[in-house]
Amino acid sequence: MEIKIYNTLSRKKEPFKTLEPGKVSMYVCGPTVYDKAHVGHAMSALVFDIVRRYLEYRGFEVKHVTNYTDVDDKIIQRAMVEGVDSMEIAQRYIDEFDQHLKDLNILPASEYPRATEKMPQIIEGVADLVDKGFAYPKEGDVYYRVNKFPGYGKLSGRKIDDMEAGFRIDVDQRKEHPMDFALWKGAKPGEPSWPSPWGNGRPGWHIECSVMSHACLGEQIDIHGGGNDLIFPHHENEIAQSEAMFGKQFATYWMHNGMMQLSGAKMSKSVGNLVTIDSFLEKHEAAALRMMILNSSYRSPLTFNEETIEHAQKALKRLRSALRPALPKDGWGSAAKLEDQSVKAKESFLAAMDDDFNTANAMGHLFDFVKTINQARDEGADQESLAKAQALLNELVGVLGLDLSVPEVQGGEAEAFIDLLIEIRKKFREEKLWELSDLVRDKLEELNVSLEDTAQGTTWHWK
RNA sequence: GGCGACGUAGCCAAGUGGUAAGGCAGAGGUCUGCAAAACCUUUAGCAUGGGUUCGAUUCCCAUCGUCGCCUCCA
Numbered sequence: 066m067e068i069k070i071y072n073t074l075s076r077k078k079e080p081f082k083t084l085e086p087g088k089v090s091m092y093v094c095g096p097t098v099y100d101k102a103h104v105g106h107a108m109s110a111l112v113f114d115i116v117r118r119y120l121e122y123r124g125f126e127v128k129h130v131t132n133y134t135d136v137d138d139k140i141i142q143r144a145m146v147e148g149v150d151s152m153e154i155a156q157r158y159i160d161e162f163d164q165h166l167k168d169l170n171i172l173p174a175s176e177y178p179r180a181t182e183k184m185p186q187i188i189e190g191v192a193d194l195v196d197k198g199f200a201y202p203k204e205g206d207v208y209y210r211v212n213k214f215p216g217y218g219k220l221s222g223r224k225i226d227d228m229e230a231g232f233r234i235d236v237d238q239r240k241e242h243p244m245d246f247a248l249w250k251g252a253k254p255g256e257p258s259w260p261s262p263w264g265n266g267r268p269g270w271h272i273e274c275s276v277m278s279h280a281c282l283g284e285q286i287d288i289h290g291g292g293n294d295l296i297f298p299h300h301e302n303e304i305a306q307s308e309a310m311f312g313k314q315f316a317t318y319w320m321h322n323g324m325m326q327l328s329g330a331k332m333s334k335s336v337g338n339l340v341t342i343d344s345f346l347e348k349h350e351a352a353a354l355r356m357m358i359l360n361s362s363y364r365s366p367l368t369f370n371e372e373t374i375e376h377a378q379k380a381l382k383r384l385r386s387a388l389r390p391a392l393p394k395d396g397w398g399s400a401a402k403l404e405d406q407s408v409k410a411k412e413s414f415l416a417a418m419d420d421d422f423n424t425a426n427a428m429g430h431l432f433d434f435v436k437t438i439n440q441a442r443d444e445g446a447d448q449e450s451l452a453k454a455q456a457l458l459n460e461l462v463g464v465l466g467l468d469l470s471v472p473e474v475q476g477g478e479a480e481a482f483i484d485l486l487i488e489i490r491k492k493f494r495e496e497k498l499w500e501l502s503d504l505v506r507d508k509l510e511e512l513n514v515s516l517e518d519t520a521q522g523t524t525w526h527w528k
Numbered sequence: 529g530g531c532g533a534c535g536u537a538g539c540c541a542a543g544u545g546g547u548a549a550g551g552c553a554g555a556g557g558u559c560u561g562c563a564a565a566a567c568c569u570u571u572a573g574c575a576u577g578g579g580u581u582c583g584a585u586u587c588c589c590a591u592c593g594u595c596g597c598c599u600c601c602a
Contacts, residue, residue, distance in 0.1 A: 076532085294601055506563075
């Protein structure tokens with residue numbers, strides 16, 4: 066079987082071939098840390114976590130680098146508003162984001178470079194582009210000369226001539242061409258800055274990714290990822306920079322995730338329609354967010370609302386239903402059938418994931434497998450056969466980064482009392498005092514505790 | 529205005545040139561004291577209009593609609 070990846074560069078699915086056999090270098094654009102991260106940022110991190118986990122499952126050694134943009138206009142602005150150093154702002158939100166990554170069960174990247182830590186390399190990169198004629202200094206700034214790079218527009222499908230720069234904003238008169246973009250910005254008074262051959266200043270947004278990618282992964286990489294809002298201009302400019310610097314193709318595969326939508330529009334700070342990761346996790350388990358993403362294509366927009374969250378939680382519950390233990394029954398004679406279906410489940414799962422990480426399809430196969438397992442249990446499967454299938458389910462779901470163990474919703478204190486109530490209800494039921502036993506069940510339900518009577522007794526779980 | 533993506537059942541969402549996975553919700557049933565859970569059965573002709581084809585939901589064109597980008601953005 067062969068993995069296929071949808072490449073934004075060609076707008077097609079292409080067979081996955083790495084630069085080096087068995088190894089994958091992957092660079093994913095991380096957030097600009099000027100404010101609290103929202104679930105859209107989490108989506109991007111989750112999507113590429115799934116990609117990374119799957120590639121590793123398929124035997125690749127993945128070097129995964131994701132950056133933090135820790136110097137830019139918005140960070141500086143925020144710092145001025147709060148009257149603190151811009152590095153303090155950046156550090157605050159980096160720390161927060163790190164914690165989010167842990168909470169969301171996202172595997173740590175191999176490296177988390179920051180722009181401010183790579184300043185000498187960035188300056189070197191800008192100087193290199195100036196030397197090669199791809200950039201020109203102008204009054205303390207340095208601009209990339211877009212017309213000098215023949216491939217400009219190949220990622221986003223644009224032509225320089227077609228683009229009416231200035232259509233929405235005024236063109237900076239210092240640029241030779243309206244599409245030229247800043248590699249280096251001269252510092253205004255009071256702004257954080259670094260010395261450079263062009264005076265004190267700071268890097269433009271795009272150059273840091275080219276430089277950090279090079280510093281961490283080399284001149285060429287296998288996969289470059291990010292949100293599809295970055296295709297233009299950010300990734301287009303990265304290509305222009307990196308390929309001008311090294312004279313070879315930058316990334317083989319460009320992968321872009323779709324945008325998280327809230328109230329019919331892309332979730333964003335400027336529109337104000339966002340849900341922070343913090344507020345999501347206050348109300349929901351982390352796995353629910355991952356489940357939302359798994360249920361659809363990573364490339365499509367994803368609607369975020371109460372309904373889709375609930376849907377994801379029900380889907381999780383459904384997966385978990387397969388993990389219940391065997392029933393005390395006889396007459397089980399289909400162990401071979403269960404094993405056979407386990408093999409098929411895994412094959413289908415892999416085939417779906419090989420096809421551009423088609424998680425929605427893969428989930429479909431896992432739900433089929435859930436049904437298979439539940440059927441086997443109902444038919445009286447023994448614990449050993451069942452456990453084997455369940456282990457496979459956990460394994461496959463683990464490839465997607467899902468943990469099906471039920472999170473501790475509340476402290477253990479309540480549990481003893483719930484057990485006590487169940488014990489009392491058991492007496493009622495033995496006495497056939499149905500009204501009383503139902504009262505206990507209903508009242509507990511109101512307190513978000515669901516009871517289920519089974520042949521082995523009554524079990525309960527948080528709703 | 530330019531570029532790009534998308535439009536599949538009540539909802540979410542895969543997929544295919546030869547008559548459509550899965551999940552949720554709904555209906556009926558098994559089980560249960562009753563429920564719940566699980567299991568069984570059941571619910572679509574794929575935006576619209578053309579074209580290519582023996583045959584299209586799947587390919588091409590147009591139209592309409594939604595979204596993204598063209599300014600910072602995951």
